[in-house]
Amino acid sequence: MKLFLSFILSTFWLLKATKASPAVNVKTYDTPSTNRSQIMSRQTTSSKLVFCHFMIGVVSDRTSSADFDADMQRAKSLGIDAFALNIGTDSYTDTQLGYAYESAANNDMSVFISFDFNWWNAASDAAAVGAKIAQYAGLSAQLHIDVDGASYVFASSFAGDGLDIATVRSTASADGFPDIYFAPNFHPGVGDLSVIDGALNWLAWENDGDNKAPQGGVVVTVTEGDQEYESALSSTQGYIAPASAWFSTHFGPEVSYSKNWVFPSDLLWYMRWLEILEMQPPFVEIVTWNDYGESHYIGPLSSPHTDDGSSKWVNDMPHNGWLDLAKPFISAYKAGASSPASYITSDEIIYWYRITPKDLDCDSTDTTMVTANNDTGNYFEGRPNGYDTMADDVFVVPLLTAAGTITVNTGATEYTFDAPTGASAFSVPFEVGSQSFALSRNGVEVMSGTSLKVIQDTCPCGIYNFNAYVGTVPEGTRDVLSADGLASLTTGLKVACDPTPSLPVTPPTTTAATATSTATAAATSPPV
Numbered sequence: 001m002k003l004f005l006s007f008i009l010s011t012f013w014l015l016k017a018t019k020a021s022p023a024v025n026v027k028t029y030d031t032p033s034t035n036r037s038q039i040m041s042r043q044t045t046s047s048k049l050v051f052c053h054f055m056i057g058v059v060s061d062r063t064s065s066a067d068f069d070a071d072m073q074r075a076k077s078l079g080i081d082a083f084a085l086n087i088g089t090d091s092y093t094d095t096q097l098g099y100a101y102e103s104a105a106n107n108d109m110s111v112f113i114s115f116d117f118n119w120w121n122a123a124s125d126a127a128a129v130g131a132k133i134a135q136y137a138g139l140s141a142q143l144h145i146d147v148d149g150a151s152y153v154f155a156s157s158f159a160g161d162g163l164d165i166a167t168v169r170s171t172a173s174a175d176g177f178p179d180i181y182f183a184p185n186f187h188p189g190v191g192d193l194s195v196i197d198g199a200l201n202w203l204a205w206e207n208d209g210d211n212k213a214p215q216g217g218v219v220v221t222v223t224e225g226d227q228e229y230e231s232a233l234s235s236t237q238g239y240i241a242p243a244s245a246w247f248s249t250h251f252g253p254e255v256s257y258s259k260n261w262v263f264p265s266d267l268l269w270y271m272r273w274l275e276i277l278e279m280q281p282p283f284v285e286i287v288t289w290n291d292y293g294e295s296h297y298i299g300p301l302s303s304p305h306t307d308d309g310s311s312k313w314v315n316d317m318p319h320n321g322w323l324d325l326a327k328p329f330i331s332a333y334k335a336g337a338s339s340p341a342s343y344i345t346s347d348e349i350i351y352w353y354r355i356t357p358k359d360l361d362c363d364s365t366d367t368t369m370v371t372a373n374n375d376t377g378n379y380f381e382g383r384p385n386g387y388d389t390m391a392d393d394v395f396v397v398p399l400l401t402a403a404g405t406i407t408v409n410t411g412a413t414e415y416t417f418d419a420p421t422g423a424s425a426f427s428v429p430f431e432v433g434s435q436s437f438a439l440s441r442n443g444v445e446v447m448s449g450t451s452l453k454v455i456q457d458t459c460p461c462g463i464y465n466f467n468a469y470v471g472t473v474p475e476g477t478r479d480v481l482s483a484d485g486l487a488s489l490t491t492g493l494k495v496a497c498d499p500t501p502s503l504p505v506t507p508p509t510t511t512a513a514t515a516t517s518t519a520t521a522a523a524t525s526p527p528v
Contacts, residue, residue: 048280048334049145051240052298053114053158053288054083056100058305060092061484067304068103071289074300075109078323079330082110082143084156084285087132088119097136104141112143115184117159126164130171130180137177145181152181156200156240156285160184161191183240183283188232198238201229204272204287205247205263206389211378213263213386223275241281244288245269245322248295248313248466250384253372254492255309260368261378261385262466267522269322270397270425273329277338284333286326292485295467298322301481311481311489312367313460313467316453316503318479321350321470325397328423341422344399347446349406349437349473353394353430354466355455358387365462365494383464390466393427394435400424404446406519409436410455414513417520425522432457436510437473449473450507462495478503 052075062068075083085100087093097113104111113136115129133155136142143154153172157163165182172180183198184191193199203225208218222242229239247263276284289299293310298319328340337343363369363382372379398406398419406417411431419439432455438448453469480501489499 048282048284048336049081050079050284050286050330050333051082051084051112052080052286053291054085054100055288055291056085056087056093056096057090057116058290058292058308059096060090061306062096062099062304065099065102065106068100069107071299071303072103072107072109074323075289076107078327079334080286082112082154083289084114085111086114086116086158086288088116090119094135101136101139101141105139109141110143111141112154112156114155115157115160117157117163120157120160122160122162126167127171129163130168131175133168133180134172134175134177137172137180147181150179152179152197153177154181154183156182157184158200158202161186163191165192165195181238183238188228193232193237194234196237198240198283199229199233200240200285201225201242202287204242204244205265205268207263212261213389215386222272226275226279226281238282240283240285241276241279243269243272243276243284243286243326244296245298245319246296246468248384248468249293249310250313250368250464250466251293251309251379252367252492253370254367254488256373258368258372258374259376259378260380262387262390264386264389265468266391266393267395267425267427269325270395270423270522273326273333273340276333277329277340280333280336298326301479301485304482305485307485307488309488309491311486311499312463312493312497313465315481315486315489315499316501317355317467317469318476319352319468319470320476320479321352321472324348324472324476325350325399325423328399339422340399344401344422347401347404347439348399349439349447349449350397350399350470351394351408351435351437351451351472352468352470353435353455354390354392355453355460355469356465357392357430357432357455357457358383358390358466360457360459360464362459362462362464365459366464367462367492367494368464384466387464387466391427392430394430395425395427396437397423397425398439400439402441404439404441407436407438407440407448408519409434409510409513412511412514414516415519416516417518426519427522428517428519430455433511434508439473447473449475450510452503452507454508459495461489461493461497463493478505 137153144151181197185200185202208214209220246265251258292314293308328343331343332340403420406419408415411433415428417426435451439446451471486499
C-alpha cells in the first residue's frame, strides 16, 4: 500500500440527517461524544475498540466464508474487536466482502469497510463510497458505535483527502442509512477534518515527514503524529491511533508497483503499546493483519492469500509472536491499565531479528539493481532506502509471571538479562549463526529453545531481505505459506530459489558460547 497520494482539495458541507435504529442483532459499542479527557476517565471496556487492517486485495482466491474463520477466531481471541476491510474496486471485492461479513457474523466478530484511495477516486467516487457503505451497513457483523444514544455505521479509509463527505452521507441516507460514523485517513493540513466524525492516522513509524525513514537529522516520531491529529480534531471527534510492528518492502521491476524502503522498526511494536497504554485513545488500529508486501503483517503466513511478489521476503518469516505480545497489552488498554502485567498468565519469550547483517552486499544478485517505475518516488536501487536506521540486533520481550533471568546466545556470544515480572524489553547485537533463548529462576532453567531460523551471511534468494523473523519460547505452532502464497516467489530472481517453505522441523544445533556479557533494558522502555 502506498502511504501518500496527491490530493485535490474541495469544500465539504456536513449533511444533517435523522437518527436511525441499528439493524436487528447488530452489536453496538458505546463511544461518548464528550470531551476527550472526560472520555479517558470514564471509558468502559466496550467503549475502547481495537481494529486491525485487513487487505481484501490479497484474498481474491478465497472460496467461502469458512476461509475467513481462522482469521476471525484468532483476532477475536486476542481482543481485536473488528477488522477494517481494505477494499479497492476489483471484480472480486463484493464476493470477498460477503464472505468476510458472513464469517464475522458466524464468529461473533465485527467488521467495517476501509476504502483504499489508491483505487477509489476522492474527486469522483463519493456517491459510490456512500452506496458501498449502505450495501453492507445492514448486515449483522457491521460495526456500529453508539454516540449519545444513537447507533452509527462505522466506516474508514486509507487516504481520501478531498472526498465529498456530504455526498457520501446523502447517498448512504438515500439507501436507508442516514447515520454514518466516518473516520477516514484524512491528513491534518490536507483534508478538511471538520466534516468527518473521526480520523485514522496511518503513519505508525518514525519518519522524515515525507514518507521515508528519518534522514538529514529530521525525525518525526509516532507520538508527534498523535499530537498533530489530536490538535486538529475537535473534542467530539474520535482519534484512531495506529500501531504497527514493522515496515519493509522490496518490490523491483518484476511488478508495476515497484517500491523499496524501510521505516525504522526494531522495538517499535513494544514501544508503541507502551505509548497506547499511556495515551488511552478511543480507538487503536493495528497496521496490518495481512499486508505481506510491506512486512507489517501480524497474521499467520498460513492465512489464505495470493502472492503479490512478496513471498521473496515473507517465506519462512512468521510473525505470530507479535500476536502473543499484543494480547496482554490489548487487555490492559481496554481496562485503562498502565501495565499489562496483570494480563500475563504464562511465561513466554518473544524475540525477533532480521536474518542478515544490513551491510551484507547483495548487489550482484538483488532484484532492485536496475531502473523501475518510480512514479511514486518510493523506488530505490539496491539496499532499501532507510536501511541504515535499522539495528543489527536481536530484540527480546519477556512476558513473565514472575521475575527471572533471560539468556540469549547469538552466534557464540551469550547475554543475560534480569527480567522483572510483567513485560520488559532488551536487545543485543546479533551474530551470524544460531539464536538460542532460555528462562531460569534461582539458577534452575524453566524453559529454553533455539530459533528455527539462523542469521546468515549470504543473500537469501539473492536479495536484500529486511523483513523480521519472529519466534517464541515455548515455540508456537508451525506456520508456513501455502501454494497460493508462494506462486510468484521466483519471478524476477537472479538466483535459483525453491518456492517452498524451508524452515527445519527441528532447530539447528546451538553454538557453544565463547564469550559472555550482560544485557540492559532497552532505552526509554522501562519494565511495565
